[in-house]
Amino acid sequence: MYFRFAAGLMLVVLVSMAGVWLEKQTLEMRRTVSVQYYQTDVLLDLLVRQRLETQQLTAPALLAVTQEPEKRPSKQQPKSERSRSRVADRSDESSESTGRRLPLLRFQHPFNPEGID
Amino acid sequence: MTEVLDDEVVCRTAGDVDDGLADAPLSNELPSAARRSWRFGLVCVFIFMGWAILVTRLIQLQGAQRHLMNDRVTRQSIFSEVIPARPGEILDRNGQVLAMTIPCDSLFAVPEEIPDPWDFAWRVGPILNLNADELYHRIADNPGKRFVWVQRRISDERVSAIRDLNLPKATWGLRREYQRQYPQGRFASHVLGIRNVDNVGQGGLEQSLHEMIRGVDGNRVMTRDARGIVMEVTAERSHSPKHGQTVISTIDLLMQIETERQLDALMEEWKPIGACAIVMAPSTGEILAMASRPGFDPNDLLAVPEAAWKNLAVSAVFEPGSTFKPFIVGWAIQNNILAFDEMIDCSFGLYRMGPRVLHDHHSYGALSVEDVLVKSSNIGMAKIGERIGIESLYEATRAFGFGRRTGIELPGELSGLLRPVAQWNVYSLGSIPMGQELAVTPLQLITAHAALANGGRLVRPHLLKRPDGAEQDSVPGSQIVEPGADVQSVLLDSDIAEWLVQQPMKQVVERGTGKSAKIPGLPMFGKTGTAQKLDLLTGTYSDKAWVLSFVCGTPVESPEVLVLVMVDAPATPGVHYGGTVAAPTASRILQFAETRVRSFAIPRFTTEDSATSRSNHDTR
Numbered sequence: 001m002y003f004r005f006a007a008g009l010m011l012v013v014l015v016s017m018a019g020v021w022l023e024k025q026t027l028e029m030r031r032t033v034s035v036q037y038y039q040t041d042v043l044l045d046l047l048v049r050q051r052l053e054t055q056q057l058t059a060p061a062l063l064a065v066t067q068e069p070e071k072r073p074s075k076q077q078p079k080s081e082r083s084r085s086r087v088a089d090r091s092d093e094s095s096e097s098t099g100r101r102l103p104l105l106r107f108q109h110p111f112n113p114e115g116i117d
Numbered sequence: 118m119t120e121v122l123d124d125e126v127v128c129r130t131a132g133d134v135d136d137g138l139a140d141a142p143l144s145n146e147l148p149s150a151a152r153r154s155w156r157f158g159l160v161c162v163f164i165f166m167g168w169a170i171l172v173t174r175l176i177q178l179q180g181a182q183r184h185l186m187n188d189r190v191t192r193q194s195i196f197s198e199v200i201p202a203r204p205g206e207i208l209d210r211n212g213q214v215l216a217m218t219i220p221c222d223s224l225f226a227v228p229e230e231i232p233d234p235w236d237f238a239w240r241v242g243p244i245l246n247l248n249a250d251e252l253y254h255r256i257a258d259n260p261g262k263r264f265v266w267v268q269r270r271i272s273d274e275r276v277s278a279i280r281d282l283n284l285p286k287a288t289w290g291l292r293r294e295y296q297r298q299y300p301q302g303r304f305a306s307h308v309l310g311i312r313n314v315d316n317v318g319q320g321g322l323e324q325s326l327h328e329m330i331r332g333v334d335g336n337r338v339m340t341r342d343a344r345g346i347v348m349e350v351t352a353e354r355s356h357s358p359k360h361g362q363t364v365i366s367t368i369d370l371l372m373q374i375e376t377e378r379q380l381d382a383l384m385e386e387w388k389p390i391g392a393c394a395i396v397m398a399p400s401t402g403e404i405l406a407m408a409s410r411p412g413f414d415p416n417d418l419l420a421v422p423e424a425a426w427k428n429l430a431v432s433a434v435f436e437p438g439s440t441f442k443p444f445i446v447g448w449a450i451q452n453n454i455l456a457f458d459e460m461i462d463c464s465f466g467l468y469r470m471g472p473r474v475l476h477d478h479h480s481y482g483a484l485s486v487e488d489v490l491v492k493s494s495n496i497g498m499a500k501i502g503e504r505i506g507i508e509s510l511y512e513a514t515r516a517f518g519f520g521r522r523t524g525i526e527l528p529g530e531l532s533g534l535l536r537p538v539a540q541w542n543v544y545s546l547g548s549i550p551m552g553q554e555l556a557v558t559p560l561q562l563i564t565a566h567a568a569l570a571n572g573g574r575l576v577r578p579h580l581l582k583r584p585d586g587a588e589q590d591s592v593p594g595s596q597i598v599e600p601g602a603d604v605q606s607v608l609l610d611s612d613i614a615e616w617l618v619q620q621p622m623k624q625v626v627e628r629g630t631g632k633s634a635k636i637p638g639l640p641m642f643g644k645t646g647t648a649q650k651l652d653l654l655t656g657t658y659s660d661k662a663w664v665l666s667f668v669c670g671t672p673v674e675s676p677e678v679l680v681l682v683m684v685d686a687p688a689t690p691g692v693h694y695g696g697t698v699a700a701p702t703a704s705r706i707l708q709f710a711e712t713r714v715r716s717f718a719i720p721r722f723t724t725e726d727s728a729t730s731r732s733n734h735d736t737r
Binding site: 051059 | 370
C-alpha cells in the first residue's frame with residue numbers, strides 16, 4: 001500500500017514538474033519572441049536613420065552645391081559642411097554597428113550595446 | 118476537551134486526597150472549574166465568530182463583489198501602452214525621399230514624485246536649453262499630476278545626457294514618438310506640407326492624405342506583478358501598429374529643384390509679392406513640379422512668414438488675361454462659329470462695344486484668327502465673343518474647368534471666381550474672351566492649356582503616381598497609396614487643338630508677345646498673359662499692379678511638358694508684361710524639363726488616342 005501511495009505521489013510530482021517545465025519553456029519562447037520583435041523594431045529604426053542619412057548625403061540640392069561651389073559659395077556652404085560633419089560622425093557609428101554581427105538571439109542594441117534597455 | 122477537563126478535576130481531587138488535603142473545602146474548587154469552562158466556551162465562541170466573519174467576508178468578496186474585485190485586480194496588474202504607427206514616406210517619382218519619419222524620445226516629468234522641483238529644473242533645464250525657472254513653475258504648479266511634458270522630440274545626445282543625471286526613476290520618463298524629416302530641405306515644401314508636433318498633417322499631401330500616411334496605432338497589453346515589474350506581454354490582447362502607407366508623388370525632384378531655383382532668381386530680379394510655377398505632363402495630368410514663393414523650410418518652422426504658408430499654385434486667384442484667349446478661339450472653331458482662315462477686323466485699335474470703348478496695345482486692321490492670338494488683340498477677341506454669345510461663352514468657360522476645383526490632392530484649392538451666367542451682361546462679351554471678369558488659379562489655367570496640348574482632352578491634374586510594380590516598399594511593411602481615377606473629357610477635336618498649339622501659340626513665341634521666351638534649338642509654343650490687378654481702394658483696375666503669366670510647352674508636335682509661371686505684382690521698375698517677366702523664367706524651366714522628361718515613361722498623346730476618346734465621349 002505504501003509503495004502504491006509513493007508511486008502515485010511520485011507520479012503527481014513528475015506530472016507537476018513536467019507542467020512547470022513546459023510552462024517555463026512557454027515563457028522562455030514568449031520572451032524570445034518579444035525580444036525578436038524588439039530587435040526588429042530597433043533594426044527598423046536603425047534602417048530608417050541610415051536611410052535618412054543616405055538621403056541627406058545624396059540630396060540633389062547638396063550635390064549641386066558641391067559641384068558648383070563657385071556659383072553658390074556663401075550661404076549654403078556652411079549648411080552642407082555642417083550636415084556633412086554630422087553625417088561623418090554618424091557614419092563612424094553606423095560602420096561600427098554594421099561591422100558587428102547580430103545573431104537574432106545574441107542581439108546588441110546598436111545605440112546601447114551594453115544591454116537591451 | 119470536556120472529558121479531559123473532567124479527568125483533571127477527578128485526578129486533582131484524588132491527589133488532593135492523597136496529599137492529605139481532604140480537609141480543604143471542595144466547594145472552592147467547583148467555581149474555579151466552572152469559570153475555566155466558561156472562559157473556554159467564550160474563546161470558542163470568539164474563534165467561531167472570527168471564522169464566521171472570515172467566511173462571510175470571503176463569500177462577499179468572491180461572490181457579491183466578484184466583478185468589482187476582478188476589475189480592480191485587472192486594473193492593477195494589467196495595463197496597456199500605445200505603440201504609435203510610423204507615418205509613411207513621401208517619395209518623388211524616382212524614389213527620392215521627400216518626407217520620412219524617424220523615431221525619437223520625448224521627456225516627461227512626474228511632478229507627484231519630485232520632492233524638489235527646483236533641483237529637478239536646475240539639472241534638466243540647461244541640458245534641454247530650457248529656462249529652469251519656467252520648468253520649475255511647470256512642475257511646481259502641478260504637484261499632484263503624474264504627467265507633464267518637459268520637452269518633446271529631443272535628440273539622442275540630450276537623451277544620453279538626461280540619463281547620465283541619474284535622476285530617480287519615478288520622477289521622469291521617456292515616451293517614444295516619431296519626428297517628420299524632410300531630407301530635401303525647402304524643396305517642394307508647399308506640395309508636401311508639414312506634420313505638427315501631434316503628428317497631424319497640415320497643408321500639402323501631408324494633410325490631404327493624412328489618414329493614409331498616419332497609419333493606425335497599435336497597443337501592447339502587459340501583466341505586471343505587485344512591484345510593478347512586467348511579467349509578460351499578453352499577445353492575444355495586443356495589436357501591432359499598422360504603419361502609414363508610402364506615397365509616391367508625380368514630382369520629379371530634379372525638376373522641382375530647378376523650378377525653385379529659377380523662381381528664386383525671378384523673385385530676386387523682379388521682387389514681386391509672390392510667384393508660382395507649375396510643370397505638368399499634359400497627356401496624363403501629372404504634376405512634375407510645383408513651387409510657390411515666398412516659401413519655407415519644413416525642417417525649420419520657427420521663422421516662417423505668414424504669406425509663405427500659402428501655395429499660390431492652388432490658392433491664388435487672378436484674372437488670366439490673354440492666356441485665356443486660345444480657349445475661346447478653340448471653342449468658337451469647334452462650334453463652327455469661327456473658321457481657321459477667317460479674317461477679323463480689329464478696328465485699328467479702337468472699338469466701341471455698347472457704352473464701353475476697347476483698345477489694343479497697337480493699332481491693327483484686319484487680322485487672321487492666328488494673328489489675333491499672336492498679337493493678343495483684345496478687340497479681335499471681343500468680336501469673337503460677340504459671335505459666340507453669352508450662353509455659349511459661359512458654357513466654354515465651364516467646359517475648360519474654370520469655376521470649379523480641379524480635384525488635385527492638395528488642401529486649400531480654390532475654385533476661382535466665375536459669376537453665374539445670369540449676372541453676365543454685354544460687358545462680359547468683351548471681357549471674358551480677353552480673360553477678364555473671371556478669376557482662375559494657376560493650376561486651373563495650366564490644366565486647361567494641357568487640354569489644348571493633349572488633343573482637346575481635359576485630364577485631371579494629380580500628384581499621386583500610380584505604382585507600376587517596379588517600386589519597392591521603402592520601409593519594410595509599408596504599402597503604397599493608389600491614386601484615384603483620372604477624369605477625362607473631350608473638349609475640342611484634336612485637329613483644332615493641334616492647330617492652336619502648332620500655329621498661333623507657336624507663333625506667339627516665334628514672333629508674338631512671347632518672343633523673349635524663345636530658346637534657339639527648342640521648338641516651343643506659349644501664350645503670354647498680362648492682367649491688371651483690382652485696386653481695392655478705388656474698386657477699379659490698377660495701373661501699377663499686374664499679374665503676369667506665361668504658359669509654354671514643348672515639343673510642338675506632341676507636347677510632353679507644359680510650364681506655367683505666374684508673377685504677382687513685380688516691384689522692380691521695368692516693362693511689366695507676361696512676355697518680359699514670366700516668359701524668360703518659364704522657358705528656362707521648360708528647357709530643363711525637356712531634357713529631363715526624356716527619362717520618364719510618360720505616355721505621349723497621339724491622334725489615335727484623341728479619336729478614340731472622342732468616339733467614347735460621343736457614345737456616352
